[in-house]
Amino acid sequence: MHDTADLIAETYALGAGPWTLAPVTRGALGQIWKLSGDGEESGAGSRSSWAVKELLFGCDEDQVRREAALREASERLGIASPRLMPNREGAYVSYLDADSGASSDSSSGPGSGSSPSAGSHIKLYDWIHGTPADVSDPEVLDWFGRTMALLHRAGEGERELPSSWYERCPGDDEWAALHAEVRRAGMPWADELGRFIATSARELASWVTPSDPADLVTSHLDLQPQNVLVGPDGPVLLDWDNAGSASAERELARALFAWSGGNEGDVEAGVRVARAYRSAGGRAVVQGPRSFSMLFATALNYVRVQAECAIDPAVTAAQREFGSGQVVAAMGWVPELGVVSRLSAAVGQVW
Incomplete structure (x- = not known):
């Protein structure tokens, strides 16, 4: 054997x-x-x-x-x-x-x-042999901005609409049904999920709208620092599994949030990435919180799918345990609208 x-x-x-x-x-x-x-x-x-x-x-x-x-x-x-x-x-x-x-x-x-x-x-x-990307390193930030511009050039001409994962998030009825199932399953984070649904989920959902078909590219769709390793010859971009159609503007906005430290809000890092992106010919422009629709949709959808996995009898016990842990963690990662507003105002000065 x-x-x-x-x-x-x-x-x-x-x-x-x-x-x-x-x-x-x-x-x-x-x-x-x-x-x-x-x-x-x-x-x-x-x-x-x-x-x-x-x-x-x-x-x-x-x-x-x-x-x-x-x-x-x-x-x-x-x-x-x-x-x-x-x-x-x-x-x-x-x-x-x-x-x-x-x-x-x-x-x-x-x-x-x-x-x-x-x-x-x-x-x-x-x-790939390398070390994690240092988001405090100006050279790494410049590399990433240039790389995102090149990605958007490579993906020009996309006609297929993005997956609903990036375009919509659960409505009130969907959240209510999921919350009821989570309660029935006796999950220890059921009350926390209920508070999340009534506050953050409702606030962010109001900014989630369909993309402009004229802004579509084929791109990586998971441009986070943890998907970059710095090897002997420089940074290497990993984890291309999600490659597909996306709004260039919205992918840029989502990536700027990730590379500026998320809710930690290192605005200057985001501005540096935006400048490098623009200097390399990137065509997308961030235009306020509405540009972050993809960020909000994916954050909310991640909480939903992990909660569903955590109570799904058809998956393995290990997968349910993983999902349960991810629900709790992801509710803490969800973008704060105030942080996003400050970031969008700062990078808006680049264009």
Whole structure:
């Protein structure tokens, strides 16, 4: 029987082992594993470490194709990112079939064992050696502003409307129904969720509106500092899974909030990123709190989906536990309108 690590190496023609897998980090949609080998020459080169992303909630193959296309277009413009590797059959996503001989602790489903579980979809990327981006470093801020401008150039000509994830958020009736289910499930944060729904969720929802179709680009859609590592050759942009249609203005606004420290409100960092973006030819302009519609929608939708996951009997216990923790954390991360207003006023002076 193949070990899971050896099976993945075989699927991607990485060469002889032995290969080992170690968990690295868990995100909302996937678990990252480090696949390590002896570095022998193979069809994929001589690398000895790779990043395996286990997709915990299934796979949208069209989304993977968009990711690959945008990453390749961005690379031609000089944006460094991990390669998304095709398998032996030329596909960018692979399925660990339960009959393939993969051995893992899958009793609790994907994301809960000692290696990717049989029945999971996986993607393989270059392993990037680097340190987290320092958002206090002016050079890193300048790099990010330039990079976002290049991304928007690479993604020009988008015609497909953005996903509803970025365009709308739960209405009062949807929140009320979810809150009732959370109460019935006896979640310890039910009262906190109720207060959140009555205050922050209601306030921010009033700013969530559909995007202007004339402002659409194909872009990364997760431009947060934690998705940048600084390697020997400079910053590298990671985690392209969400690539798709977005308003350039709204993605810029959302990224400025993230790179200025969120609710900590380092306005000068946001201004520096905006200047670098404009100097590099970025066409989007932030025009007050309404430009932050995407930020508000995604923040509110994240609370909703994690609350739904936390009480969903169809997912694993590990996934419910993760969702429960994320609900509590995310309610504290939701943008404060006052912080957003100060940031938008400051960066508005750039244009």
